[in-house]
Amino acid sequence: MTKRKIEIMDTTLRDGEQTSGVSFSVSEKLTLAKLLLEELKVDRIEVASARVSDGELHAVRQITDWAKSKTCSDRVEVLTFVDGGVSLNWMEQAGAKVQNLLTKGSLNHLTYQLKKTPDQHFKEIAETISLALGKGIKTNVYLEDWSNGMRNSPEYVFRYLDFLTVQPVHRIMLPDTLGILTPLESADFISQIVKKYPQIHFDFHGHNDYDLGVANTMEAINAGCRGLHLTVNGMGERAGNAPMASVVAVINDFLPHIDISINESSLFKVSKLVSAFTGFGIPVNKPIVGDNVFTQTAGIHADGDSKNNLYFNNLLPERFGRKRKYALGKTSGKANIQKNLQELGLTLNEEDLKKVTQRIIELGDKKEKVTKDDLPYIISDVLDSGSYQQKAIVKSYVLTHSKGLKPSTTLSMEIEGETFEEHAQGDGQYDAFMNALRKVYRSKKIHLPLLVDYAVRIPPGSNSDALCETIITWENNGREFITRGLDSDQTVSAIKATEKMLNII
Known part of the structure; x- marks a missing residue:
């Protein structure tokens, strides 16, 4: 069976950076760009929006310089605007060679945001594309709010596509900008478009507001899209974009007729790095990359x-x-x-x-x-605990620690079937416990061993705070011996170590 190739465009560095509170540094952007293209092996990366800032210009220039040295400049893309060539001038300064031109994919956006007619918008788009061609810059076109356009103004969408398909455009990109599509709608809308324009390369750009980003992406592939826009960890505005790791796994396991270039074994590494750079933790139950999923x-x-x-x-x-x-x-x-x-x-x-x-x-x-x-x-x-016969049992205790009062312990214990209760104060909770214990054994005319050393540690390599081990060295009649106690509470672990000592003597 001949497989159909699907391009994967990662937009973590552009759309993913629209996650509230996220801003990559220049070095972080360059590091991720290299990792995405060379190790994860995505086909394309969208790295920035034009005109944003001087820092963004510097970051893109660093990426494009590196891409040029690797002869992959056409795999680095920048979001641009219909602005009379201002974005294109910015791209020239940045050394970028592919623009992703943001245009209006719904009549609602065109009418109320731009306050222009379709003819005015199309004329300005044609001028921008022509200007880019003259500068040696390739053009892909975004139809912003395309999903609502198909729902509410399909005549406008198809009129616009009729216009675009005769322009020198490499890809037409269909975003579900507000994440409102159902899988059925994704399949229906894209099927209509692909059927009418079978020679055109269409990308699908899914958002995840209803947690349908992966399902919609799957339907977009089946309907004939040739490219997908994804982000690492599903980063992006609001609920984020369709997540890279989940979509890749779905394609590889459920769509055997589809070929993608992604190196699965690098997904987790890239996910962790993006999490470290952004400070946004990965939910433990996030498919593929969450800590708990395996x-x-x-x-x-x-x-x-x-x-x-x-x-x-x-x-x-x-x-x-x-x-x-x-x-x-x-x-x-x-x-x-x-x-x-x-x-x-x-x-x-x-x-x-x-x-x-x-x-x-x-x-x-x-x-x-x-x-x-x-x-x-x-x-x-x-x-x-099983190496000795348990004759002394610490049955219950109350440890108190109050401001302005000495710590105290009330202790109940059983020795060879006989129950004892005592109360004592001390310099700390464990000292108070030992003082109460000495009272019990004094009544039986038994001297307790001398506490020589007391050490507390957590198990080396443990990344939890569940357990701490208390190791106590005792001296009894000139002989030293050690007992250990294990518990989540330091004082309780010391009491357990002490209970072992009582049974040993």
């Missing part, structure tokens, strides 16, 4: 993945330079934990695996996030 949380899914990949779909993370993860939390089953243990090169017997699973579920119930890097510490804590 993370299995439910234990049954991890179990299914181990049994003939039952919960895999065609969106394999390796396609996009990513890896599948198995989350650890209250919905984790043994399969989730085994997947993480495999990555760490660890194995546990069935009984120990059950204990570790239960501990992770307990942490998840407390809304704590557990990572793979936390696992060795949880394992150590759980297995260590």
Whole structure:
């Protein structure tokens, strides 16, 4: 089957920069332009609007100088206006060779914004195109508000297209400027146009106001469009534009008759870089590039993945330079934990695996996030707890810390079946706990070991704040030993380490 080639034009550096609060620096624009063309391998990039600022002029000049050295100047495009040649003069200064001329694609915009007749508008457009031709600048034409034009003034749209198709124009670009199209309308409107002008190259420029940008883009391809306008992370005005990563995945998986040049494995890298430059985080559930989209949380899914990949779909993370993860939390089953243990090169017997699973579920119930890097510490804590017979149990406690008052602890504990309660103050919450504990053991005429060293740390490499480990060194009858406690709260982890000490002695 012969595939039909679709051009991908990335407009992150122009339309994407219309995201509220986003402005790329000169160096950021140049870096992204290189990455988009050379690594992601988009066919074209739209990098700026003419006349915006001196900084924009400098950025475009840097990009066009680089593009010239790579003999790809015709892949760098600039948005221009019907302004008597002012935009074209700006383009000449910037060294740009392709203009994307913004014109009116609906009678409503033409009448109420420009306050001109179609004939006046067409005459000025023809003059602008002719002027560009004389300067060696190629012209593509945007029909701004084209989607509303097709809904409300189709006669005007077709009259305008009749005019454009006899002009020296390379591409006619059909934007759903306000993101109002449904997939059915996208298919219908574009089919009508392509059928009437089969030799013309039409681009579709979708916005995402109703979250239909990807669906509309898919229909535009099927209806005969030859080019698509996309942005990294779906950046753009209001709800943004059709997102690059999602559209690429849809084309590759559902439209086998379509050929695109995009390097899928670079999508995630480019997405992360754009996020870093803009300061706009990527939603964790954003398809293809979100942090969670290749993370299995439910234990049954991890179990299914181990049994003939039952919960895999065609969106394999390796396609996009990513890896599948198995989350650890209250919905984790043994399969989730085994997947993480495999990555760490660890194995546990069935009984120990059950204990570790239960501990992770307990942490998840407390809304704590557990990572793979936390696992060795949880394992150590759980297995260590099973290495002695538990005769001393800290049943409950109240820790108080109030301004102007010394911290205090009320403690209830059980020692070999006998219950004790004590209250004490101290220099800190843990000191108050230890003072209450000493009262309990004094009543049993038992001296507690001396606390020699106290250290707190989080698991190295962990990117969560779920766990902290308290390591306490004790001295008892001239012998030193260490106990560890693990919890999301520092004081509680110290209390757990202390409870282990009580059972050891």
